[in-house]
Amino acid sequence: MKALKSLALATAVSALALGAQADTKIGMITTLSGGGAGLGVDVRDGFMLAIEAAGRDDVEVVIEDDQRKPESAVQIADQMIQSEKVDIMTGIIWSNLAMAVVPSATAQGVFYLSPNAGPSVLAGKRCHQNYFNVAWQNDNLHEAAGAYANDAGLKNSYILAPNYPAGKDALTGYKRMYDGGLAGETYTKLGQTDYAAEIAQIRASGADSVYFFLPGGMGISFLKQYADSGVDLPVVGPAFSFDQGILQAVGAAALGVKNTSQWNKDLDNAANATFVSAFQEKYGRLPSLYASQGYDTANLILSALDKADVKDQDAFRAALQAAEFDSVRGDFKFGPNNHPVQNIYVREVIQEGDVFTNKIVATGLSNHADAYAAECNM
Amino acid sequence: MSLILILEQVLNGLQFGVMLFLMAAGLTLVFGVMGLINLAHGALYMVGAFAAAAVAGATGSFLLALVASLAAAAAAGALVEVTVIRRLYDRDHLDQVLATFALILIFSEGTRWVFGSFPLFLDVPEYLSGPVTLPGGIKYPLYRLTIIAIGLVVGAGLFWLIARTRIGIQIRAGEADREMIAALGVDISKLYTLVFALGAALAGLAGALVGAIQSVQVGMGEPVLILAFVVIVIGGIGSIKGALVGALLVGLTDTLGGVFLPLLFALMMEPATATSLGASLASMLIYILMALVLLVRPSGLFGGSA
Missing domain, CATH: 3.40.50.2300 (Response regulator)
Known part of the structure; x- marks a missing residue:
């Protein structure tokens, strides 16, 4: 297993050298069809706005639709972790889907950053060092x-x-x-x-x-x-x-x-002004809070990637926890359970x-x- | 609990029932006449609501919006009948369920493709908005009274159509013996398209009427569809009278149950548990009603021996 991992790492590094393949893979599971699709579309659009603005070709995002069904979210998560080998996952809107996916994803060594759902259990008893909530705890x-x-x-x-x-x-x-x-x-x-x-x-x-x-x-x-x-x-x-x-x-x-x-x-900070105008220009509509959460999630990931390789989990985790990025909310920091402390x-x-x-x-x-x-x- | 509040809740139940009737009437006709389980009926409801929202947005006229909902849903219904449904009459119910379920997905994603993922705006017109004071001092929204009236008029029109017109005779004959009326020279495939389009138009009208006080969004038809199936099972499949009685029963049971069960439990236990338990039981109530009706009359209240 260890040999396999270092082989994979070596491949990733050589691929990077060739510039052919991304070395950080992000899996996004969100709701893009059915009744709740508006929320997922906003999270995705906000997230991709930040990724595209960064212009990095070493980050690849795989996006799948969970149709707001826990069983399909679980299926997609398994497939992303096992065959796509994603390093980071994000995107889930609904708390019941998050409960079905997050504990098993973090247990398999994947980082999960929630752009929306914040069920109380994941903030308390079943918190995990690889689980970060960028939006809020539900309450x-x-x-x-x-x-x-x-x-x-x-x-x-x-x-x-x-x-x-x-x-x-x-x-x-x-x-x-x-x-x-x-x-x-x-x-x-x-x-x-x-x-x-x-x-x-x-x-x-x-x-x-x-x-x-x-x-x-x-x-x-x-x-x-x-x-x-x-x-x-x-x-x-x-x-x-x-x-x-x-x-x-x-x-x-x-x-x-x-x-x-x-x-x-109308929050008065430079990051927010950039976000609101860029979002309007690209998608022709005003951003929602869901879009802002997607945007912050992507920028948090990018800020951590600047400091550490995602394969070096401890360093990457510390970089996430530091949350040194320009949030559209202004001041942003994580509490001890990796949930936001914010206005x-x-x-x-x-x-x-x-x-x-x-x-x-x-x-x-x-x-x-x-x-x-x-x-x-x- | 005052008498006024009870009366107001009875009106709410009636309004809900009338709306369900518009959905269930088409469903029960299609099932009764053609023996077809049409899961895509809820999609036609959605088509009506979206057509109404689009036309109301463009012209500002609610009446035109209602006409558009009827026309769009009837056209969608006729189109679907000619292209897909027609091939399903001789298949068994499982095939019909599969094919019409596929239609739901096609309609949903098609609507999203045209209108986007965000809910549309459709509002009650100025002249119907706001509450009116009824005798006895009940303040009740005028628009909901209008829905009750429209539903009852449509119901009366359907009874007249089925009982008094030539088409109605053919529809009833088609329910009783398909082969025989075909042998008598009635153009059965035209009749089927007509019945299907009629059912679709009613669903579209329901979608437009309800869209003005609810949210016009993709997937809005499916929850109503389930209730409409409960209605036609209670009323007896194929019976318009059954659909009306069943719809009112379901509407009243659901509304009054949701209000009174939590209050009833609150007499016996602490408030938080009572509201949560009452709410859970209230949402089961119509299914319990359905089970009871089926126990006593296995083919529904007005069902023939199927």
Whole structure:
């Protein structure tokens, strides 16, 4: 086995000398078809924007579509690790897919950098030295929303989320920071498209505000129906229901809504300005937070590759952990469990011309780390 | 829990049921008349929604958008019937499932190819938006009332079509004995294309109506398709009356169950467990209903002896 490895290394080095073959192979598994494809497309586009801007011919990216199915993600991961021999993996959007792929990939000596999913288990008990989360731990944006609710003087929230693990993480995160009372707590069906029943309950509950975590199409449906119902309580949510990809589909119904995000296109730093204009120029649309996470993930990998060879795992890991790259979020650093310690902002949905987008109105939580780091023993 | 809230939830259940009826009517006709399991019915629903969103975006008219959804879904349905479905009538159900499943993938990726991966915008028109106050002080969105009305009108129109017109007679005859009406000189393949296009148009209309209050995105039809199958199994395959009753039953059960089960559990256990357990059980409720109906009437409420 050792002989085989050094043979492979020798081949890689000689290939590099010939300039024919990349010596760092990155495998990206993400969702490019089906209902959740918008998120995967954004992560991929942001990631590839950074890779192409770097202009390195020693980095090769293999991209596969997981169709949002855990079983196909696992299959693709096996194939990437065993026959493609990738060094680094990334790309997974959904927490349930991440849970299926990440532990076995890191156990096989591959680096995994998450551009989106951050399930609590992987931040705590089952953290791994080769697993880095570049986006956030799942609870983070919801915690910031809870903190914002206190600042805004909200005392009686009605909270709802889909009945699946990330939905429960979301409401747990909100309640961790929120000090007020609850007018009601509802778990909806995952993929539910009609919220008339829930909205009627909100109307009858006497709440002073609504907090909801309904990613993707679920959030579009909820907001349109909420706006049409005549209930006019203030709504707070995480960025997932107000990202650039779906705001146009929601339309004016989302105007003025406060939401929490670790990134926005108006964050004032040079890296972000470059990113936003380059993304718009290349793809003809505004970037979303998913795109920013893909872009940061790629730049983090590139910064580590500048310092160390990926085959020298300890050096490469240290280079990743140092996170010396220009993040579009401004300051970026990893905590002890390789999850970000970062600011989370409060944004408001606004209209610029005929495009709906967000602007930052406050900082929700500063230098916020996740609640599971203490459970992690690496 | 006030009476007003209960009434409002009953209206919500009715509206959901009526929308399911539009989907299930086409499905049950196609299954009843041609014996075909059409998994691609949800794709036609999506086609209707996308056509409506595109036309509404270009012209700003919701009525034109509805017309476009009917036309686009009917055209897609007729095209698919002539090119693919026609070859499946004599095959067994497994082949039909395979071929129509392939159609789902083709429609989904085709739509993505044309419209991109991001959800489209389709909104309730100005004159139908906002709530109205009903007798008794219930505030209810006007648009949802409109959906209930449209669904009931379409339902009445279908009953009239099936019971009172020549085409309806042929459709009923086709359900009862295919070979015989072919022998009597009815152009069976034209009839099949017509029925299929009619079912597709209804699905497209449902997609457009619902698209205005939900999200117009690739893959939106499949969750509804599953419910539509539950409806026609409960109602009895091939029966329009069964589809209507089944759809309303499923709509009401699903909505009211989702509201009242968590409340019921909350009387017996702590709130967090109650909401989560209630929500889980509520999502099973319609399948439990289906199982109960099948226990008592194995061919559905209005099904003949198949």
